[in-house]
Amino acid sequence: MRISRYVLSSFVAGWLGASVVLAQPAPEPPQGRDPRPAEVARLFDAYAIVQAQEMLGLGEDQYGRFVTRFKVLQEVRRRNEGLRWQQLREIMRATEGDAPADDAAIAGQLKTLADFDAKAAEEVRQAIAGVDEVLTLRQQARFRVFENQLERRKLELMMRARQGGPRPERRQVPRQP
Numbered sequence: 001m002r003i004s005r006y007v008l009s010s011f012v013a014g015w016l017g018a019s020v021v022l023a024q025p026a027p028e029p030p031q032g033r034d035p036r037p038a039e040v041a042r043l044f045d046a047y048a049i050v051q052a053q054e055m056l057g058l059g060e061d062q063y064g065r066f067v068t069r070f071k072v073l074q075e076v077r078r079r080n081e082g083l084r085w086q087q088l089r090e091i092m093r094a095t096e097g098d099a100p101a102d103d104a105a106i107a108g109q110l111k112t113l114a115d116f117d118a119k120a121a122e123e124v125r126q127a128i129a130g131v132d133e134v135l136t137l138r139q140q141a142r143f144r145v146f147e148n149q150l151e152r153r154k155l156e157l158m159m160r161a162r163q164g165g166p167r168p169e170r171r172q173v174p175r176q177p
Helices: 003-023 036-056 060-095 102-130 137-163
Strands: none
Touching: 036 060, 036 137, 060 102, 102 137
16 A cells, blocks of 8 residues: 555656646636546645655554545645635726725725634634644644645646746656667
8 A cells, every 4th residue: 555655656746747837828627527626636635645654654543534534634624715806806996097996895894804714714624623633733733734845846837837837857768879
């Protein structure tokens, strides 16, 4: 089982790295095909699960429960991030330009955003508590470190993709005489 996880980890990491680093403007995806960011998010999620198993030292009895709860945590974060961006776009629209702003409307939008942030933080806390229920104390501590490393890795990959990223060198295969 471990060997297959190593192989999967290597494959996902390599494919994810190549996909993100070599990302260039692509033609519009065909109808019915998931957009590229969704594919990258799924690959990164798969990579994260495999890496978590290794870093946390999850036993076979923990792995399935951990994966289920970790996916819930990822979904809660992703959903809340999207909803927060929607609210921020509304605030941006209300404050754009030189037109006089409706202060009452802006105050209402800010209150809605603050309420949403509090609710989202509670949902994330509950999802983390669900993950923690599966882990030992040491694994919980490692999980916090792992999440920080994962977030940094994601930001690095995004920055490389936006900058066009360095292209990996192609290895020359020596020719046989």
